[in-house]
Amino acid sequence: MITLIARFIAALNANSRPGEIAAGFACGILLALIPFGNLLWFLLFAVFFLLKLHGGTLLFTAVLLKLFIGVMDPLVDSFGLSILTQPSLTPYFTSAMNTPVLPLMEFNNSLVTGGLTLGLLLWLPLFFGGRIAVKMYRKGIRDKLVSSKIVKTFEKIPWIRKLTTAIQKSTAIYHGWSS
Amino acid sequence: MNSKKRIPKPFRKPISPKKFNHQIARRIHVQSEVDFLESKLTQDAQGNYLLNTEKLGKDDLKRLTRLSKAIKKNKGLIVGWKATILVIILAGTLGFNYFLKNKLIKTGVESYLQGIFQAQVELESPDLSLMAGTLSFKHLSIADAEQPLQNLIEIGQSTLSIDVGRLLSKKLIINEASSREIQFETPRSTSGALSASERGDTENKQADTVGGENISGTAVGALEQAEAIGMEIGRDSAESLIQSYQASLQSPDLIEEVNARYRQSLQKWEKRIETVQRQIDSVETRTEQVLATDVSSIDSIENAEDYLSNLKSLKGTAESAGETAETAYSAFQEDTRYLGESRSSIEEAIKKDIDFLESAVGSFATDTLQVVADTAKPILRTKFDTLFEYSERIGRTFSQMKSKSTQKQSKFADRGRSGTTVSFPLKDYPAFLLKNFELSSGTASTGNVQTLTISNLTGDQDTWGKPTSVKVSSDTVGGGMNIQLTIDARKQVESLLSGEITLNSVPISLSEGLNSLSINSLAADSHNRIELSVQPDLSGWGKAFIKLSKLEFTFSENAHAIGEALRNILSGIETTELEVEFNFSEGQINSLQVASELDQKLSQKVANYAEEQAIVAAAKMEAAIYDYLEEELATNSMLSEELGQEGRRIVEETKTAENLAQLIEAEQEQIKTRQNKIEQHLRDEVDKQADTLKDGAGEAVKDLGETLNIPSF
Numbered sequence: 001m002i003t004l005i006a007r008f009i010a011a012l013n014a015n016s017r018p019g020e021i022a023a024g025f026a027c028g029i030l031l032a033l034i035p036f037g038n039l040l041w042f043l044l045f046a047v048f049f050l051l052k053l054h055g056g057t058l059l060f061t062a063v064l065l066k067l068f069i070g071v072m073d074p075l076v077d078s079f080g081l082s083i084l085t086q087p088s089l090t091p092y093f094t095s096a097m098n099t100p101v102l103p104l105m106e107f108n109n110s111l112v113t114g115g116l117t118l119g120l121l122l123w124l125p126l127f128f129g130g131r132i133a134v135k136m137y138r139k140g141i142r143d144k145l146v147s148s149k150i151v152k153t154f155e156k157i158p159w160i161r162k163l164t165t166a167i168q169k170s171t172a173i174y175h176g177w178s179s
Numbered sequence: 180m181n182s183k184k185r186i187p188k189p190f191r192k193p194i195s196p197k198k199f200n201h202q203i204a205r206r207i208h209v210q211s212e213v214d215f216l217e218s219k220l221t222q223d224a225q226g227n228y229l230l231n232t233e234k235l236g237k238d239d240l241k242r243l244t245r246l247s248k249a250i251k252k253n254k255g256l257i258v259g260w261k262a263t264i265l266v267i268i269l270a271g272t273l274g275f276n277y278f279l280k281n282k283l284i285k286t287g288v289e290s291y292l293q294g295i296f297q298a299q300v301e302l303e304s305p306d307l308s309l310m311a312g313t314l315s316f317k318h319l320s321i322a323d324a325e326q327p328l329q330n331l332i333e334i335g336q337s338t339l340s341i342d343v344g345r346l347l348s349k350k351l352i353i354n355e356a357s358s359r360e361i362q363f364e365t366p367r368s369t370s371g372a373l374s375a376s377e378r379g380d381t382e383n384k385q386a387d388t389v390g391g392e393n394i395s396g397t398a399v400g401a402l403e404q405a406e407a408i409g410m411e412i413g414r415d416s417a418e419s420l421i422q423s424y425q426a427s428l429q430s431p432d433l434i435e436e437v438n439a440r441y442r443q444s445l446q447k448w449e450k451r452i453e454t455v456q457r458q459i460d461s462v463e464t465r466t467e468q469v470l471a472t473d474v475s476s477i478d479s480i481e482n483a484e485d486y487l488s489n490l491k492s493l494k495g496t497a498e499s500a501g502e503t504a505e506t507a508y509s510a511f512q513e514d515t516r517y518l519g520e521s522r523s524s525i526e527e528a529i530k531k532d533i534d535f536l537e538s539a540v541g542s543f544a545t546d547t548l549q550v551v552a553d554t555a556k557p558i559l560r561t562k563f564d565t566l567f568e569y570s571e572r573i574g575r576t577f578s579q580m581k582s583k584s585t586q587k588q589s590k591f592a593d594r595g596r597s598g599t600t601v602s603f604p605l606k607d608y609p610a611f612l613l614k615n616f617e618l619s620s621g622t623a624s625t626g627n628v629q630t631l632t633i634s635n636l637t638g639d640q641d642t643w644g645k646p647t648s649v650k651v652s653s654d655t656v657g658g659g660m661n662i663q664l665t666i667d668a669r670k671q672v673e674s675l676l677s678g679e680i681t682l683n684s685v686p687i688s689l690s691e692g693l694n695s696l697s698i699n700s701l702a703a704d705s706h707n708r709i710e711l712s713v714q715p716d717l718s719g720w721g722k723a724f725i726k727l728s729k730l731e732f733t734f735s736e737n738a739h740a741i742g743e744a745l746r747n748i749l750s751g752i753e754t755t756e757l758e759v760e761f762n763f764s765e766g767q768i769n770s771l772q773v774a775s776e777l778d779q780k781l782s783q784k785v786a787n788y789a790e791e792q793a794i795v796a797a798a799k800m801e802a803a804i805y806d807y808l809e810e811e812l813a814t815n816s817m818l819s820e821e822l823g824q825e826g827r828r829i830v831e832e833t834k835t836a837e838n839l840a841q842l843i844e845a846e847q848e849q850i851k852t853r854q855n856k857i858e859q860h861l862r863d864e865v866d867k868q869a870d871t872l873k874d875g876a877g878e879a880v881k882d883l884g885e886t887l888n889i890p891s892f
Contacts, residue, residue, distance in 0.1 A: 015209050015249040035596045050265060052258050070596065077598050084601040097603040100344015111598030138209060 004063060007056025012137060016054060022130030024054035028061025029126055030119030032069050033076060035111050039104035073111065080114025185240055186230060187247035193227035194220075206253040212246055219243070281305050296331065298322035299371040312343035312354075322371020323364070330367055335360025335622075350608050357617035433528045437521040444514050455507050458500045465493055609639035629653045640669045658684025658704075676713040682706070687727070697742025698749075699733040718764035725757040748784040755780060 011021050027048045034041050048058060084093065096102045106112050189203065207213050219239065220228045235243070284305045292300040304317035315338040323331045336359050342352035613636040621627040632650040637643050646667035653660040664678035682705070689701040706726040713719040730753050734746045758774045 013209075015207055015212055015246070015253070017206075017208055017253045020253075035598065050257065050261050052256050073596060073598070081599050081601070090603070093601075094603045098606050100342070100347060104347075108601045108603060109598045110601065111596055114598075 004056060004060040007054075008060040011054050011056055012134060013142060018131045018134035018138075019127075020052060020054045021057045021134050022127045023051070024057030025061050025130040026123045026126035027053060028058040029065055030116075030123060031058070031062040032065035033072070033115035033119045035106075035109065035115065036066075038106040038109075038112060039101070040107065040112060040116065043105075076114040076118060077110045078114075079118055080110030080112065083113050083117060084108065084110060186232065186235075187244050189247050189250065190230040190243060193223060193225075193229050196226050196228070199228050203250055206250045207246065208253070212249075215242065216246065280307055292321060293373060296321050296324060298324040298327070298331070298373060299369075310343065312341040312346075314339045320365075320367075322367060324372070327370040327372040328367050330365045330371065331363070333360070333362045333365050334358050335619075345608055348608070349610070351611050352608055353613045353616075355615045355617075356613065357615065359617065359619045360622050361618065361620040362622070363620075433521075433525050437525060440517075440521065448511060448514070451507055455500070455504050458503060462493070462497045462500050465496070607642050609637045609642045611639075612637040612643060627655050640667065644669075646672075658682070673714060674712045674719070675715045676711065676719075678711045680707070680709040680711070682708075694735070696745055697735045698745065699735055701730070701732055703727040703730045716764070718762075720760070720762045723757075723759040723761075725759070726754065727756075728754045730754065744788060747788050748781065751784060752777075752780055 011024075027044075031041065031044060031048075034044070049055075083089065093108065097108060107116075194203065203216070204213060207216065219231060219234060221231050223229055230243075281304075284307055285302050288302050288305065289300045299322040301318070301320050302316055303319070306313070306315045308314075315336070317336055319332075319334045319337070321331045321333075323329045336357075338355050338357050340354040340356075342350075342354055345352045613633065616633040616636065617630065619628060619630040621629055630650070630652045632648075632652075634648045634650075635643060635645045636647050640646060646665050646669065649662070649664045649666070651660070651662040660683070661681040662678065663680075664676060665674075666676055667674060685705045685707065687701075687703045687705050690699065693699070693701060704727070706728065708724040710722045711719065712721070730749075732746075732749050734742060755775065755777045757777070760772045760774075761768050762770045
């Protein structure tokens with residue numbers, strides 16, 4: 001987990017493309033919304049693995065959000081259920097369910113369908129929002145944060161020191177953090 | 180030069196402003212880094228950026244190196260090395276698929292079969308598709324090692340197609356298994372003998388294969404196991420299944436337990452009833468003895484008291500024996516009530532066991548699949564080593580995902596996130612299904628084709644929802660045969676077996692048993708169609724439609740009248756149709772009804788024959804009558820002449836008679852005239868006399884009146 005946090009922070013501060021981090025963030029949320037352990041999840045993960053997005057951010061967002069995703073489940077469940085019970089879509093779902101491989105995606109589960117649809121709908125806003133946020137962070141917040149007293153106090157905590165070392169290993173650009 | 184060598188590649192040469200903006204500055208996303216780079220660059224007269232190497236320190240070089248790596252990393256949307264691997268894998272797969280796979284199969288199959296048959300084997304256009312689960316080839320010929328210019332066997336277009344997706348659900352669905360145009364011992368244009376080098380190769384490969392088999396001893400074991408199971412099932416499937424699943428059955432143990440209880444009860448009750456019986460016998464004997472005593476013989480009070488006490492004791496014993504018997508009876512009822520209950524639980528257990536065995540029969544194919552999988556495992560492990568391990572892992576993950584989809588919680592699943600599962604109607608598949616099986620031998624060009632087709636073969640028709648159908652057809656130059664059978668073992672279906680058998684142009688020849696009809700032989704072509712419907716209790720009905728064409732009779736030369744008539748009647752009949760309806764039960768025909776148009780045809784022919792014969796007979800009769808009447812007619816003419824003469828004589832006589840009559844009449848006139856004359860004469864005389872008298876009487880009366888003085892006078 002420390003490595004994931006380190007990779008995420010390193011990416012924020014390093015010369016990584018903001019779009020990569022934002023895509024990793026949006027895809028991480030998509031993966032978090034879909035319950036783990038079905039073919040759809042693995043397929044999406046494989047596709048994301050091939051694309052140039054920040055893996056650390058993706059995993060960090062996915063793992064972090066998994067811890068709290070239960071709060072959103074009622075919403076995702078009702079959203080997924082409303083899609084699955086649409087009479088006009090029933091023939092497509094039925095024929096998909098009768099194919100050999102597609103049922104392994106467990107799309108008949110409201111959380112899977114709801115999570116996928118919600119994740120796809122949110123993907124573009126999250127991507128653009130994430131990009132803006134990274135740029136804003138790099139422009140204004142980062143330097144202030146580095147020179148703040150709170151950070152310097154935190155640096156003295158042993159596990160934060162460990163995290164800092166990890167970040168240093170991960171980044172090739174940033175120097176201000178440890179100075 | 181040394182310092183130049185250390186400068187990262189993008190900054191070694193002057194950079195145009197366009198290149199700097201598009202390929203460098205756009206890929207640096209940290210402002211401090213942009214500032215650092217700009218501080219190290221100077222612009223020449225053309226505006227190109229140049230790295231000021233004099234200002235560069237050791238740390239600056241390091242930073243530039245890291246920056247150049249970051250610039251390179253921020254290029255494009257796809258990770259280069261991952262995409263390369265993917266492209267290599269895809270290209271490799273496609274290349275293998277299109278250029279190598281089928282060639283490998285061709286070479287492998289041909290060399291393997293050559294090793295077995297020691298003769299040339301040619302496989303044409305093999306095609307394997309793992310994703311589609313299809314293996315097919317266009318033509319396969321195996322030469323005969325002993326007769327090189329002859330093929331042992333030739334097989335035409337053959338296909339094996341399996342539903343790969345359903346294998347994930349442990350269901351073997353064979354979409355198609357077909358082999359067409361199978362021919363044996365066909366001539367070859369080239370010699371099928373192997374050259375010396377080919378023989379050597381195949382022998383070596385054979386040796387390798389044997390070695391391989393030794394290594395994979397488990398595979399051989401599994402094969403033997405599969406064979407044993409197959410033989411066992413084939414020989415005595417029901418008993419084998421019951422034995423294999425005996426551990427899972429409830430009823431045998433329960434029956435054994437209840438039977439033991441029965442035996443115990445039986446032993447116990449035999450003894451107990453014997454005891455009660457003895458007790459009651461003893462009381463009976465005593466009672467007889469006591470009651471045999473003559474009461475009048477009791478002469479003292481003591482004897483009376485003794486007698487009374489005897490009676491009392493006897494009563495007590497009898498009552499006690501009665502109570503014992505009643506108690507025993509109650510206990511017996513209790514025992515039998517328990518055994519009765521046990522019987523109903525046995526019936527229930529048997530029902531459950533039957534259901535279980537039915538499902539076990541349905542899953543037999545799954546077990547067979549398991550055996551096949553066990554057989555393949557060691558071979559695959561030897562051949563693919565690590566790759567096989569990985570595939571096993573993937574397989575395990577798939578099964579875990581599958582187990583989750585069947586509502587079983589997977590270890591991968593998110594804990595606490597269940598959601599709502601919406602059920603969509605699923606088409607269930609049986610554990611084993613052969614959708615289409617076809618075998619055909621011969622070719623259309625030779626005009627001799629035999630085909631066997633089986634559709635929807637499964638042990639679980641209720642799940643598949645379709646009956647099994649079997650078609651056998653044999654088309655020959657002269658005729659052919661078609662059999663269509665439908666086996667429907669589904670619940671609530673009336674007909675277990677229904678079918679149609681058609682036999683076309685079957686020659687029939689009879690030469691015995693028809694002599695009594697003056698028929699030497701009978702030959703015909705028959706076209707037969709039989710419809711059958713069999714119920715599960717082996718009762719049913721059937722219909723046979725028989726059409727005889729090209730009917731030919733040969734008759735004996737010296738035929739009697741009936742034979743002659745038959746010759747005439749039957750000679751014109753070339754075709755006829757028969758319809759036979761039959762019912763059967765318990766496998767035996769119990770009613771038969773034949774309807775034929777032959778009756779009508781024969782009636783018509785007989786009628787025509789009779790009419791012809793009648794016309795002939797009438798003509799003959801007319802002629803005979805004319806012959807017969809000729810003399811009579813002569814006599815008749817003579818008599819007629821004679822009669823004419825007589826007539827003429829009569830006419831003459833008549834004339835004579837007429838003359839005589841006239842004479843007589845004349846005479847009569849004469850007589851009459853005479854008579855009238857006489858009468859007139861007489862009348863005149865009378866009148867004269869009367870007048871005379873009258874005058875005399877008048878005178879007398881006048882005299883008398885005057886006498887008597889009467890005034891009127």
